[in-house]
Amino acid sequence: MTTTGLTPRSNIWQSRRFRDAIVAYAFILPWVIGFVLFVGGPIVASFVLSFFRWKMIAPPKFYGLTHYISMVTTDELFRISIWVTFKFVIISVPVSQVLALGLALLLNQRIRGLGFWRSAFYLPAVVSGVAGSVIWMWMYHVELGIVNNGLALLGLEGRNWLYDRELVLGSLIVKSLWNIGIPMVIYLAALQGMPQQLYEAADIDGSGEVSKFFAITLPMLSPAIFFNIVMGIIASVQTFAEPYVMTKGGPDNATLFLGLHLYNNAFHYLKMGYASAMAWIMFLLIFGLTVFQFGLAGRWVYYEGGAR
Amino acid sequence: MVAGNETVAAPERLHGAAYTRPSRLRTLLIGNRFRTGLVRLIVIYAVLIFSAFLFLLPFYWMVNTALKPSNQVFTLPPTWIPKPVMWSNFLTAFTIQYETDPPVYIYARNTLIVTVNGVVSTIFSSALVAYAFARLEFPGKNVIFLGILSTLMIPFAVVMVPQFIIWGYLNWLDTLWPLMIPHWFGSAWNIFLLRQFFMTIPREYDEAAYLDGASRWHIFIRIILPLSKPALAAVAVFAFVFFWNDFLGPLIILSKPENFTLTLFLANFNVAYRGTPWHLYMAAALIIILPCLVLFFFSQNAFLKGITVTDLKG
Numbered sequence: 001m002t003t004t005g006l007t008p009r010s011n012i013w014q015s016r017r018f019r020d021a022i023v024a025y026a027f028i029l030p031w032v033i034g035f036v037l038f039v040g041g042p043i044v045a046s047f048v049l050s051f052f053r054w055k056m057i058a059p060p061k062f063y064g065l066t067h068y069i070s071m072v073t074t075d076e077l078f079r080i081s082i083w084v085t086f087k088f089v090i091i092s093v094p095v096s097q098v099l100a101l102g103l104a105l106l107l108n109q110r111i112r113g114l115g116f117w118r119s120a121f122y123l124p125a126v127v128s129g130v131a132g133s134v135i136w137m138w139m140y141h142v143e144l145g146i147v148n149n150g151l152a153l154l155g156l157e158g159r160n161w162l163y164d165r166e167l168v169l170g171s172l173i174v175k176s177l178w179n180i181g182i183p184m185v186i187y188l189a190a191l192q193g194m195p196q197q198l199y200e201a202a203d204i205d206g207s208g209e210v211s212k213f214f215a216i217t218l219p220m221l222s223p224a225i226f227f228n229i230v231m232g233i234i235a236s237v238q239t240f241a242e243p244y245v246m247t248k249g250g251p252d253n254a255t256l257f258l259g260l261h262l263y264n265n266a267f268h269y270l271k272m273g274y275a276s277a278m279a280w281i282m283f284l285l286i287f288g289l290t291v292f293q294f295g296l297a298g299r300w301v302y303y304e305g306g307a308r
Numbered sequence: 309m310v311a312g313n314e315t316v317a318a319p320e321r322l323h324g325a326a327y328t329r330p331s332r333l334r335t336l337l338i339g340n341r342f343r344t345g346l347v348r349l350i351v352i353y354a355v356l357i358f359s360a361f362l363f364l365l366p367f368y369w370m371v372n373t374a375l376k377p378s379n380q381v382f383t384l385p386p387t388w389i390p391k392p393v394m395w396s397n398f399l400t401a402f403t404i405q406y407e408t409d410p411p412v413y414i415y416a417r418n419t420l421i422v423t424v425n426g427v428v429s430t431i432f433s434s435a436l437v438a439y440a441f442a443r444l445e446f447p448g449k450n451v452i453f454l455g456i457l458s459t460l461m462i463p464f465a466v467v468m469v470p471q472f473i474i475w476g477y478l479n480w481l482d483t484l485w486p487l488m489i490p491h492w493f494g495s496a497w498n499i500f501l502l503r504q505f506f507m508t509i510p511r512e513y514d515e516a517a518y519l520d521g522a523s524r525w526h527i528f529i530r531i532i533l534p535l536s537k538p539a540l541a542a543v544a545v546f547a548f549v550f551f552w553n554d555f556l557g558p559l560i561i562l563s564k565p566e567n568f569t570l571t572l573f574l575a576n577f578n579v580a581y582r583g584t585p586w587h588l589y590m591a592a593a594l595i596i597i598l599p600c601l602v603l604f605f606f607s608q609n610a611f612l613k614g615i616t617v618t619d620l621k622g
Contacts, residue, residue, distance in 0.1 A: 034493020042470035
């Protein structure tokens, strides 16, 4: 930017604000390009594609709402997959939060070896996806797994955790509870940042532990709880590696998650249009559950800086 | 929760005459606000030990199996400690070759390429974008930032099919390019995380440099980035774990075994080695998760700070 100084209008070129804006756009340019190519463009394409029948070989054929209609009318597997995913999310997300919060509260006591305990609970979070699934397949192995052999030591009868259609979703939910390291650490940090005056004031009033928890701890933690629930929903609606590796959706489609059904349609049957339509349903599921959370948030999430 | 604050008024005075000081035994067992009672201590540690036992059990079971000789894998009841310890399982798991499959180091190489590229690209591009949102003013700033955050809600499934088609047109399916290129354009989550961190750096530093005539680019490279090492380390560690474990991306893009990453190798292990030699399977799984575990132990602080740097209060 050199001075040209021709007319007073060129001042705009020299103004710091204008130059800053240009520089700023240059800085965010990578994101803009990436968005257009890999997010925004594909979003539009996916939406359009969902109204077409396209199996990659012949050119796409306009299909109208047929995909969306056949989801409800003919594709029974779709209904199953929605139900499986919904059950998983509805159970896994809240139970994870309770467990993560419980562990965080425990770690927030005056305990020795905090680093060790925290690592023990956090460690599974770095073992995601395939490796974790493989380990749990071996845990759940009907004859050789540690779960059934451990039960045998206690004199209890083992079950076929991954091949019993009544149990299998529960088994995957238990596996998902193993990966609560991230929400736990977020809760712990929030607990450690808690203003102590509140507790001191409550002590002077003679409040008990339980009432302190419900009157102070929980409201102060509510933004963290809210955040973790939303993130948990986004991740668990998209569950894929666990059913793909552990059960292949079985037995009897009892773990046919939406992500898996979608993957099968797109990459086994090459039904690209139908898979796109399903992806939008997945988005609506995430969006709906998130908006629902935001709607509820006003009632229970407490922001220190005032109402939001 | 904090240790003793001696200036607090004596309980007698606060609660009036009806208050009787608790007995020493009671204080020892139940505790008061200055010391944790014995009963409480026992309960806390009991729950801690039990939970840690449950969380570490899968690791124990994996290591135990990985070190067993093959004949002990199928004995009942299982042996709880492998004897003799078969260190050679690790070697076997990584050197057996099934029919025409490539040797395992090929998968490791592919994973390493994707991961290193992922870490470098994520850090660089996300920091660049985050800087603009933390420091510069420009029209549409808030709308664009909101747009970036809202992409977090878009499931990968929505963009997966069109991306797949694009790579097909470019003839890049079954190469590593589709797993490398898209990450040079910033990732929403990391942009958010780094922006939050950059905002905590006092503005005086870059204002001073700006007045001295430094360009924004210089300020970014010479001032902001060096001051952000903890946050960048956190992003690096997260990115490493993410790319190392990534599964769905490689699964849809790669089809020839010589292009596979370690996660694909692990997911196919079952199929490739009929009859599932579980000791080798666990040995392979252990080796594959080891870099992430080691990384976690050496960078715990970066890791944990990274998670919590984002101010959730609002």
